Amino acid sequence: MRVIDRSFGIFTLAMAIPTFTIIGGSWGSDPLVSPFTVGLLGKYLCYAILALSIDLVWGYMGVLSLGHGAFFALGGYAFGMYLMRQIGGQGVYGDAVLPDFMVFIGWETLPWHWRGSEMFPVALGLVILAPGALALIFGWTAFRSRVSGVYFSIMSQALTYALMLAFYLNNLGFGGNNGFTDFKTILGVDVRSTFMVAALFGVSALLLWLAVLAARFLVASRLGLAMVAIRDNEERARFAGYKVENVKVAVFTFSAILAGLGGALYAPQAGIINPSVFAPVFSIEMVVCVALGGRGTMYGAILGAFLVSFAKSRLSTAAPDLWPFFLGALFILVTIFGQGGVLRWLKSLVGLFKSSRSSGAKGGYDPA
Amino acid sequence: MRSLARLINVFLSLSLFFGLVLGSLGLLGELKAARSDDSPVDPPMVTTGEASTAEGAITEVVSNPESPMESPMESPTELSPAVLESLASSKVADRDVAIQALGRDDSDLAGVLLEGLLKGRLYLDRPSGALYLGETSNLALTWPNNGPLKPANPRKVAVNNRQRETIESLLGTRSLRDPDPKVRRAVSRALIGAPLTNSSLIQEFLSQETDAETKDNLKIILALGTLKDPNQNPAAKLTAINDLSGLYAPAATDDLKALAQGSDPSLATAAAQALRRLEAKAQHLALAETIFFGLSLGSVLVLIAIGLAITFGVMGVINMAHGEMAMLGAYTVWGLQTLWPQSPGLALIMALPAAFLVSGLVGGAIEMTIIRPLYQRPLETLLATFGLSLILQQAVRKGVSSMNVAVVTPAFMSGQWRLTANLSVTQGRVLIFFFCLLVFALVYLVLRKTRLGLEIRAVTQNRGMARALGVPSRRVDTLTFALGSGVAGVSGVALSQLTNVGPNLGQDYIVDSFMVVVFGGVGNLWGTLVGGLIIGLANKFLEPINGAMLAKITIMVGVILFIQRNPLGLFPQRGRVASF
Numbered sequence: 008m009r010v011i012d013r014s015f016g017i018f019t020l021a022m023a024i025p026t027f028t029i030i031g032g033s034w035g036s037d038p039l040v041s042p043f044t045v046g047l048l049g050k051y052l053c054y055a056i057l058a059l060s061i062d063l064v065w066g067y068m069g070v071l072s073l074g075h076g077a078f079f080a081l082g083g084y085a086f087g088m089y090l091m092r093q094i095g096g097q098g099v100y101g102d103a104v105l106p107d108f109m110v111f112i113g114w115e116t117l118p119w120h121w122r123g124s125e126m127f128p129v130a131l132g133l134v135i136l137a138p139g140a141l142a143l144i145f146g147w148t149a150f151r152s153r154v155s156g157v158y159f160s161i162m163s164q165a166l167t168y169a170l171m172l173a174f175y176l177n178n179l180g181f182g183g184n185n186g187f188t189d190f191k192t193i194l195g196v197d198v199r200s201t202f203m204v205a206a207l208f209g210v211s212a213l214l215l216w217l218a219v220l221a222a223r224f225l226v227a228s229r230l231g232l233a234m235v236a237i238r239d240n241e242e243r244a245r246f247a248g249y250k251v252e253n254v255k256v257a258v259f260t261f262s263a264i265l266a267g268l269g270g271a272l273y274a275p276q277a278g279i280i281n282p283s284v285f286a287p288v289f290s291i292e293m294v295v296c297v298a299l300g301g302r303g304t305m306y307g308a309i310l311g312a313f314l315v316s317f318a319k320s321r322l323s324t325a326a327p328d329l330w331p332f333f334l335g336a337l338f339i340l341v342t343i344f345g346q347g348g349v350l351r352w353l354k355s356l357v358g359l360f361k362s363s364r365s366s367g368a369k370g371g372y373d374p375a
Numbered sequence: 376m377r378s379l380a381r382l383i384n385v386f387l388s389l390s391l392f393f394g395l396v397l398g399s400l401g402l403l404g405e406l407k408a409a410r411s412d413d414s415p416v417d418p419p420m421v422t423t424g425e426a427s428t429a430e431g432a433i434t435e436v437v438s439n440p441e442s443p444m445e446s447p448m449e450s451p452t453e454l455s456p457a458v459l460e461s462l463a464s465s466k467v468a469d470r471d472v473a474i475q476a477l478g479r480d481d482s483d484l485a486g487v488l489l490e491g492l493l494k495g496r497l498y499l500d501r502p503s504g505a506l507y508l509g510e511t512s513n514l515a516l517t518w519p520n521n522g523p524l525k526p527a528n529p530r531k532v533a534v535n536n537r538q539r540e541t542i543e544s545l546l547g548t549r550s551l552r553d554p555d556p557k558v559r560r561a562v563s564r565a566l567i568g569a570p571l572t573n574s575s576l577i578q579e580f581l582s583q584e585t586d587a588e589t590k591d592n593l594k595i596i597l598a599l600g601t602l603k604d605p606n607q608n609p610a611a612k613l614t615a616i617n618d619l620s621g622l623y624a625p626a627a628t629d630d631l632k633a634l635a636q637g638s639d640p641s642l643a644t645a646a647a648q649a650l651r652r653l654e655a656k657a658q659h660l661a662l663a664e665t666i667f668f669g670l671s672l673g674s675v676l677v678l679i680a681i682g683l684a685i686t687f688g689v690m691g692v693i694n695m696a697h698g699e700m701a702m703l704g705a706y707t708v709w710g711l712q713t714l715w716p717q718s719p720g721l722a723l724i725m726a727l728p729a730a731f732l733v734s735g736l737v738g739g740a741i742e743m744t745i746i747r748p749l750y751q752r753p754l755e756t757l758l759a760t761f762g763l764s765l766i767l768q769q770a771v772r773k774g775v776s777s778m779n780v781a782v783v784t785p786a787f788m789s790g791q792w793r794l795t796a797n798l799s800v801t802q803g804r805v806l807i808f809f810f811c812l813l814v815f816a817l818v819y820l821v822l823r824k825t826r827l828g829l830e831i832r833a834v835t836q837n838r839g840m841a842r843a844l845g846v847p848s849r850r851v852d853t854l855t856f857a858l859g860s861g862v863a864g865v866s867g868v869a870l871s872q873l874t875n876v877g878p879n880l881g882q883d884y885i886v887d888s889f890m891v892v893v894f895g896g897v898g899n900l901w902g903t904l905v906g907g908l909i910i911g912l913a914n915k916f917l918e919p920i921n922g923a924m925l926a927k928i929t930i931m932v933g934v935i936l937f938i939q940r941n942p943l944g945l946f947p948q949r950g951r952v953a954s955f
Binding site for chain 1: 693745748749752753754755756757758759761762763764765766768769770772773886889890893897924925927928931932934935936938939940941942
């Protein structure tokens with residue numbers, strides 16, 4: 008596979024044109040695109056980054072993580088700490104150092120794990136470090152003892168469930184039930200200003216583009232070949248001399264960091280980060296996005312994330328009672344009938360027009 | 376390691392045997408209780424004398440003068456005029472004497488009078504000296520029988536707060552005469568904290584009492600009275616401390632502490648010793664309680680996980696809608712109780728087979744439509760069944776209600792069982808524990824001893840070979856899944872008695888039950904049983920340290936780490952079957 012081929016070109020164009028249009032359109036006194044819409048689309052981009060990170064481990068390595076939302080949430084919380092510290096004296100209680108929720112539960116000093124969180128570089132470091140370290144430890148212990156398949160899925164789900172319970176605790180110092188919210192500034196710029204909304208959106212789009220590029224580099228590399236070998240037959244890959252555990256840990260950690268970065272951009276754009284992001288349902292929803300779009304394709308994951316998020320925001324406002332039925336039916340239909348996902352249908356549609364060139368099984372993932 | 380496993384096996388078989396016996400006894404009891412529940416007069420939630428708390432029992436006795444002391448009119452008693460005189464006196468001290476005299480009097484009339492005094496319903500007619508009960512407008516002649524029917528100048532006999540307290544305690548003491556040992560037990564338990572008003576009377580009851588627990592309580596009451604009394608000499612107090620030695624009396628803690636720091640050296644050492652014994656006993660009781668609650672939680676986890684052990688452990692199908700099968704079972708209880716509101720106990724019993732059928736049928740349908748196309752792709756099964764669970768939850772939300780529904784707990788589930796004098800447990804939890812063992816035994820027998828079980832194991836171990844030998848593998852798949860789902864439904868019936876029944880019931884347990892199955896070792900029923908009980912016990916032992924939430928997190932992380940070290944769980948399957 009070539010890293011930069013025609014599909015990547017199409018993807019770049021498909022990303023760049025709407026992005027620049029939206030950023031351009033959000034300016035002026037009477038903008039074409041309202042800041043609300045820009046923020047919403049920015050949130051979708053973050054979901055897409057998470058879906059891409061899931062696709063990387065599931066679609067290319069056969070490791071289904073039902074706890075990727077945990078890494079996403081950790082990234083969000085890590086950056087959220089910075090955002091909370093930026094509020095400073097503008098909070099309800101007006102404490103220059105302590106975030107409101109700490110004052111509320113009667114804390115007087117900043118706990119140790121909040122040290123340095125007011126510095127932007129530290130926050131960025133934490134965004135990468137927190138999910139990365141968790142994935143490294145969890146992946147290392149799990150893969151080394153050959154926990155795989157459904158066991159790994161259940162373990163990862165238990166991980167995010169345990170973290171959700173933990174983050175609900177007030178004593179952990181992460182705001183308990185309510186999480187972080189009411190953000191004011193990033194680097195001194197108002198979070199709600201047109202500039203910051205557009206900037207966050209732009210950074211999200213750029214990160215997604217870079218993530219796809221990096222993932223393509225990864226998949227095209229020797230490591231990528233090992234990933235696919237593991238996916239298709241783990242035992243054979245191991246007997247062929249590959250260190251399956253090391254490959255899995257490395258890719259899993261990379262994927263978690265990617266998810267964490269997505270989460271870090273999600274927190275300021277959503278305006279809130281709370282333990283519900285740790286809920287197993289959220290992670291599974293993102294996995295279904297990947298399945299819907301078509302796994303093992305990268306673009307499919309992104310497409311799926313956008314389709315599901317869009318359907319969710321439309322349907323859950325128009326008919327909130329119907330949304331769970333729709334989502335549930337989507338889960339079932341996609342898994343039973345939707346082999347290859349939307350992307351494959353699109354491909355076969357395109358294939359109808361130029362039947363001479365498409366010659367069957369090329370790329371994509373054929374589930375065993 | 377092997378011998379340890381064998382030991383555990385033997386232990387479990389034994390407990391299983393006893394469980395079966397006790398469980399069937401419990402079931403018999405349930406049936407009996409259900410039959411008695413049928414009388415529509417009896418409101419289901421009203422518990423029997425034993426079930427109600429000690430305070431409840433005592434107020435019941437007090438507020439209901441007819442039942443313990445029947446028809447006061449018919450028993451003409453010699454109430455001495457002196458008592459009456461002092462009752463009519465304007466001096467508080469005189470009335471004290473009268474109250475004490477009434478307290479000493481065994482007659483029903485004295486009880487009625489005390490009762491009337493306490494409630495301010497007792498009136499004295501000055502000129503005639505007759506007593507009346509009721510309101511000023513409507514007074515009934517109480518004593519003597521030949522008194523004037525209409526009082527000429529009735530005046531309320533007033534009592535102050537201290538006297539009221541004394542009367543309450545005297546009335547309580549009087550109920551110690553009740554022929555029902557349950558009432559006597561409840562009353563004596565309630566009297567432990569109250570001030571001792573009449574020690575000679577208690578002494579008298581003690582000499583006549585036959586019930587062991589009531590006796591103990593009376594001894595504690597007497598000893599406490601002595602300890603509290605500043606007029607008692609150290610020798611008497613020493614005797615009281617010695618009397619307490621064999622008994623468990625947390626109420627004595629404060630008095631003992633005071634004595635332990637007192638000036639009398641021999642008394643202080645005795646008190647300190649008694650305190651230590653008391654603390655040791657309290658610790659033992661706390662331990663027993665923790666074990667009981669741990670086993671109870673464990674049995675609930677095992678109940679839900681047994682179904683999962685079949686679908687996931689035996690078939691290898693990940694059914695994320697498993698919790699919803701339990702939820703359907705719980706809603707079956709609600710449905711049947713709504714159908715037969717007059718007999719919730721019977722409805723609960725009938726819900727067992729009904730829930731098995733409902734969840735089993737739904738499970739069979741799920742297997743045929745959703746699971747069958749996905750047998751080769753376990754990860755996809757997970758997603759599809761998760762979608763199904765969303766649909767089922769929402770269907771219940773729309774079809775029934777998004778709120779929790781009210782499921783009645785019949786009397787035989789809500790009562791208390793006193794294991795020892797100081798340890799009582801909820802009947803329902805005990806029954807559910809044995810019910811769990813019963814379900815486990817039944818599932819085990821089905822898998823080991825029936826044709827279906829043989830076919831299930833054959834298909835699991837080698838599908839191709841089983842089919843070649845004429846096992847209808849598809850039908851076996853459907854039946855296995857239906858069996859697992861049905862057992863989940865039955866577990867939902869048990870859950871309906873312990874937690875709220877709502878659309879989220881299943882979701883709350885799904886992660887836990889998967890943990891139990893994986894922890895115990897997939898494909899091993901014994902592992903599920905042991906794993907569930909261990910997790911339940913560990914949870915309850917951790918809870919006092921850091922709170923329920925952190926205990927749960929600790930367990931979760933602990934199981935995750937355990938699985939990392941032992942990927943196949945507590946009881947790994949060995950051999951060819953194991954590779955999956």
